[in-house]
Amino acid sequence: xxxxxxxxxxxGGLLIGLASAVLWLxxxxxxxxxxxxxxxxxxxxxxxxRIVFILSLxxxxxxxxxxxxxxxxxxxxxxxxxxxxxxxxxxxxxxxxVAGLLTGFGTKVGNGCTSxxxxxxxxxxxxxxxxxxxxxxxxAILTVTVTGIV
Amino acid sequence: xxxxxxxxxxxxxxSGALFGFGLYVSQMVDPLKVLRFLDFTAIxxxxxxxxxxxxxxxxxxxxxxAVRISRRRAAPLFDTDFHExxxxxxxxxLVGGAAMFGVGWGMSGICPGPAISLIAFQPDGLWxxxxxxxxxxxxxxxxxPSGHRRRLADAAS
Numbered sequence: 366x367x368x369x370x371x372x373x374x375x376x377g378g379l380l381i382g383l384a385s386a387v388l389w390l391x392x393x394x395x396x397x398x399x400x401x402x403x404x405x406x407x408x409x410x411x412x413x414x415r416i417v418f419i420l421s422l423x424x425x426x427x428x429x430x431x432x433x434x435x436x437x438x439x440x441x442x443x444x445x446x447x448x449x450x451x452x453x454x455x456x457x458x459x460x461x462x463v464a465g466l467l468t469g470f471g472t473k474v475g476n477g478c479t480s481x482x483x484x485x486x487x488x489x490x491x492x493x494x495x496x497x498x499x500x501x502x503x504x505a506i507l508t509v510t511v512t513g514i515v
Numbered sequence: 516x517x518x519x520x521x522x523x524x525x526x527x528x529x530s531g532a533l534f535g536f537g538l539y540v541s542q543m544v545d546p547l548k549v550l551r552f553l554d555f556t557a558i559x560x561x562x563x564x565x566x567x568x569x570x571x572x573x574x575x576x577x578x579x580x581a582v583r584i585s586r587r588r589a590a591p592l593f594d595t596d597f598h599e600x601x602x603x604x605x606x607x608x609l610v611g612g613a614a615m616f617g618v619g620w621g622m623s624g625i626c627p628g629p630a631i632s633l634i635a636f637q638p639d640g641l642w643x644x645x646x647x648x649x650x651x652x653x654x655x656x657x658x659x660p661s662g663h664r665r666r667l668a669d670a671a672s
Contacts, residue, residue: 368548368551368562368564368566369564369565369566370542370566371565371566371569373540373541373542374541374542374566374567374569374570375569375570375573376540376541377536377537377538377539377540377541377542377543377570378537378541378569378570378571378572378573378574379537379573379574379577380533380534380536380537380540380541381533381534381537381538381541381570381574382537382573382574382575382576382577382578382581383533383537383577384529384530384531384532384533384534384537385530385534385574385577385578385581386577386578386580386581387526387529387530387533388526388527388530389578389581389582389585389591389597390581390584390585390588390591390592391522391523391526391529391530391591391592391593392523392526392527392591392592392593392594393585393590393591393594393596393597393598394527394594394598395598395600396530396534398534398626398627398628398630398631399626399627399652402627402630402631402648402649402652403649403652403655403656406649406652406653413519413524414523414524414527415527417524417527417528417531418527418528418530418531418534419531419631420531421527421528421529421530421531421532421535422531422532422534422535422538422628422631422632423535423631423632423634423635424532424535424635425531425532425533425534425535425536425539426535426536426538426539426544426632426633426634426635426636427635427636428535428536429535429536429539429540430539430635430636433539433540436539436540436542437542437545438542438544438545438547438548438636439539439544439545439635439636443636443638444544444545444633444636444638445546445547445638445639446546446623446625446638446639446640446641446644447546447547447550447622447623447624457640458640458643460622460623461623461640461643461644461647462643462644462647463619463622463647464618464619464620464622464623464625464644464647465619465623465630465643465644465645465646465647465648465650465651466619466647466648466650466651466654467615467616467618467619467622467651468616468619468620468623468625468626468627468630468644468647468648468651469619469647469648469649469650469651469652469653469654469655470612470615470651470652470654470655471611471612471613471614471615471616471617471618471619471651471655472612472616472627472652472655473612473651473652473654473655473656473659474608474611474612474615474655474658474659475608475609475610475611475612475613475615475616476600476602476608476609476612477600478616478626478627478628479571479620479626479627479628480534480626480627480628482613483571483575484571484574484575484578485578486600487575488575488576488578488579488581488582489582489599489600491600492603492605493600493602493603493604493605493609496605496609496610496613497609497610497612497613498613500610500613500614500617501613501614501616501617501620502553502617503617504613504614504616504617504618504621505553505617505618505620505621506553506554506555506621507617507621508553508617508618508620508621508622509550509553509554509555509556509621510554510555510556512621512622514550514621514622514624515547515550515551515553515554515556515557
């Protein structure tokens, strides 16, 4: 498998950093997707820009896949979600629901995800974000090891 | 109201678009690629995919420069304040929440950004994941104390 893609990874990372920079310098908002997504529901106060951001994100992903299909998943390769490890004998929907619940709950209570804590928080030199990043990367790596999902 | 003006919403649209492009180009929309990064057991055999590190480090560097610029300014271009996250305490909620997210991320290879951008490709099971994520987020907001109580706790520590 031609796994390692340093060039497109770096280019994509620069774009994600630019996205965060634009939202911060323009609107003074943290581009943390769990926050933007999680605050679509009551008691949200400023919903409109969050909806605009999310629609634009989805649209741009689709557009990028049309423009550069050769990059891979979503383009020439179909996007697929994980299959639960056979040893766990759990149906895929159950696996995904559990993972989704944990992701939603954890990012809400922990105030952020890979973008909010990982990109913006570390860039702001936030100690809270550093702790969060170490914990969720560590636990995710451990989870992959324990479940044998790869 | 600043938040409904065109430049403000256009900025949100531009940011979302750059984010979506970045997620596709970096291939972080592919949960299996993310999992190949999280699979450290593949390091000895050379099958490990370090791409995710090559995504997040440049992203942090660009944002770091933006944060430096913002420190010299009183306000962002289209609003009256930088909405800096205000909590400083490292508490059980932060660590526990991050740990739970870590389990979910390790099980699926999907964090919230890619979950949303994957809507563009509609893989089987995505809506289940997103619905569960939304319900989890709602459940989390039920157990979170109010902003006022958190500010009091912050001030007391």
